Amino acid sequence: xxxxxxxxxxxxxxxxxxxxxxxxxxxxxxxxxxxxxxxxxxxxxxxxxxxxxxxxxxxxxxxxxxxxxxxxxxxxxxxxxxxxxxxxxxxxxxxxxxxxxxxxxxxxxxxxxxxxxxxxxxxxxxxxxxxxxxxxxxxxxxxxxxxxxxxxxxxxxxxxxxxxxxxxxxxxxxxxxxxxxxxxxxxxxxxxxxxxxxxxxxxxxxxxxxxxxxxxxxxxxxxxxxxxxxxxxxxxxxxxxxxxxxxxxxxxxxxxxxxxxxxxxxxxxxxxxxxxxxxxxxxxxxxxxxxxxxxxxxxxxxxxxxxxx
Ligand SMILES: C[S@@+](CC[C@H](N)C(=O)[O-])C[C@H]1O[C@@H](n2cnc3c(N)ncnc32)[C@H](O)[C@@H]1O
Numbered sequence: 001x002x003x004x005x006x007x008x009x010x011x012x013x014x015x016x017x018x019x020x021x022x023x024x025x026x027x028x029x030x031x032x033x034x035x036x037x038x039x040x041x042x043x044x045x046x047x048x049x050x051x052x053x054x055x056x057x058x059x060x061x062x063x064x065x066x067x068x069x070x071x072x073x074x075x076x077x078x079x080x081x082x083x084x085x086x087x088x089x090x091x092x093x094x095x096x097x098x099x100x101x102x103x104x105x106x107x108x109x110x111x112x113x114x115x116x117x118x119x120x121x122x123x124x125x126x127x128x129x130x131x132x133x134x135x136x137x138x139x140x141x142x143x144x145x146x147x148x149x150x151x152x153x154x155x156x157x158x159x160x161x162x163x164x165x166x167x168x169x170x171x172x173x174x175x176x177x178x179x180x181x182x183x184x185x186x187x188x189x190x191x192x193x194x195x196x197x198x199x200x201x202x203x204x205x206x207x208x209x210x211x212x213x214x215x216x217x218x219x220x221x222x223x224x225x226x227x228x229x230x231x232x233x234x235x236x237x238x239x240x241x242x243x244x245x246x247x248x249x250x251x252x253x254x255x256x257x258x259x260x261x262x263x264x265x266x267x268x269x270x271x272x273x274x275x276x277x278x279x280x281x282x283x284x285x286x287x288x289x290x291x292x293x294x295x296x297x298x299x300x301x302x303x304x305x306x307x308x309x
Contacts (some may be wrong), residue, residue: 050294052109054248081257083214083266089155091264092133092212096157099134107136115292115299116140116207119236122301125202128152128226130185130219131209135162138169148177150199152191154184154213185209186218189225200228207238210274211265217277224283227304235284237300241271244295252296271298 095102107113120140125147129137132151141149151166153159163180170178183191185206191199204223210216220235227233242249252268259267275286288301 049111049292052293054294081260086260087214088212088260088264091261092153092155093157095264096134096155096161099158099161100136110293110297112297115238115297119207119238119299120205122234122236123203123205125232126150126200126228127203127205128188128191128199128201129205129207130183130188130223130226131206131212132162133158133209135165137205137207138162138166141173143172143176146173146176147202148179149173150179150181150191150201152181152183152185152188154182156182185213186215186222188219188222191226199226201226202228202230202233203236204234205236208240208265210237210239210271211241211267211269216269216271216274217280220274220280221283224280224304229304229307231306233304234287235300235302235304237298237302239271239298239300240267240293240296241269241298242296244291248294248296267296275300275302 092099116137117140120137121142123141124145127141127146127148128150130152132153135151151159151162153162159180159182166178166180181191188204193199204226206219206223210219213219223235227235242252249268256266256268259265272289274280275284283305285303285305286300287303288299290299291297292299
């Protein structure tokens with residue numbers, strides 16, 4: 001007997017009502033394939049910043065290696081540099097006049113200006129910026145939010161650059177008291193006015209300075225001492241150091257000597273370990289940390305611990 005033929009199944013007809021646009025919403029034929037815009041944008045940004053950072057880093061390492069070869073050919077002694085035997089101020093005094101020109105392009109492509117704006121926009125009240133360099137943060141301060149601005153740096157040449165740059169911004173800060181002082185960040189807690197009164201601050205800022213000083217723990221403790229005893233006082237930091245990734249840390253380690261002798265900065269510091277030091281944990285609470293450029297750029301907001309807790 002012949003088998004009965006199976007009925008041919010036709011695909012179900014799409015109900016027109018499924019495709020009907022909901023008033024006020026864009027029609028979406030298949031919601032399962034709706035692109036997730038936020039993760040794409042965030043992922044793309046991270047990839048972009050990671051890639052630009054790696055490119056800059058490899059390029060800088062090559063440059064540093066070339067300088068090293070030239071140094072050896074010129075018969076300059078190759079010594080093991082450490083924060084104990086090498087004061088980076090000599091470098092800063094030498095490169096002050098060219099500093100802005102040298103780093104402007106790198107900062108632009110890495111989006112550092114945006115991170116500066118994000119951080120410095122939070123400054124308020126009496127503000128101290130340590131290791132202020134050539135004043136690359138001036139443009140980001142909100143004049144209505146600050147009562148006074150004090151800029152310090154250990155290098156007289158960097159401070160001179162900052163002072164002359166500030167002339168451009170003077171008119172924005174007519175209502176604020178502004179001062180420039182030469183000071184080591186480690187001694188910043190005992191800063192005084194010209195007539196000898198102790199100076200204390202609502203906001204203490206450091207951007208890319210902790211890679212240059214000899215002892216970042218002492219520097220942070222100095223900043224804590226410079227804060228007012230107030231619930232609202234904050235320390236705002238934008239720094240750079242070791243990455244999340246070993247392959248990158250190996251590159252930073254391998255070139256640390258050459259890099260510090262050209263750029264005055266120890267770029268392989270384990271920055272977060274500063275906040276694990278017992279002397280720091282006793283004094284400071286971390287409110288926010290975010291890391292960029294494969295973990296090498298650190299954005300940190302910290303608060304002096306209240307004496308009563
Ligand atoms: C990489 S530059 C950063 C400058 C500026 N903060 C910026 O964001 O462009 C490092 C600065 O730290 C300063 N510096 C290095 N050691 C210091 C110390 N012990 N105390 C104060 N400033 C120091 C240098 O003179 C230099 O101006």
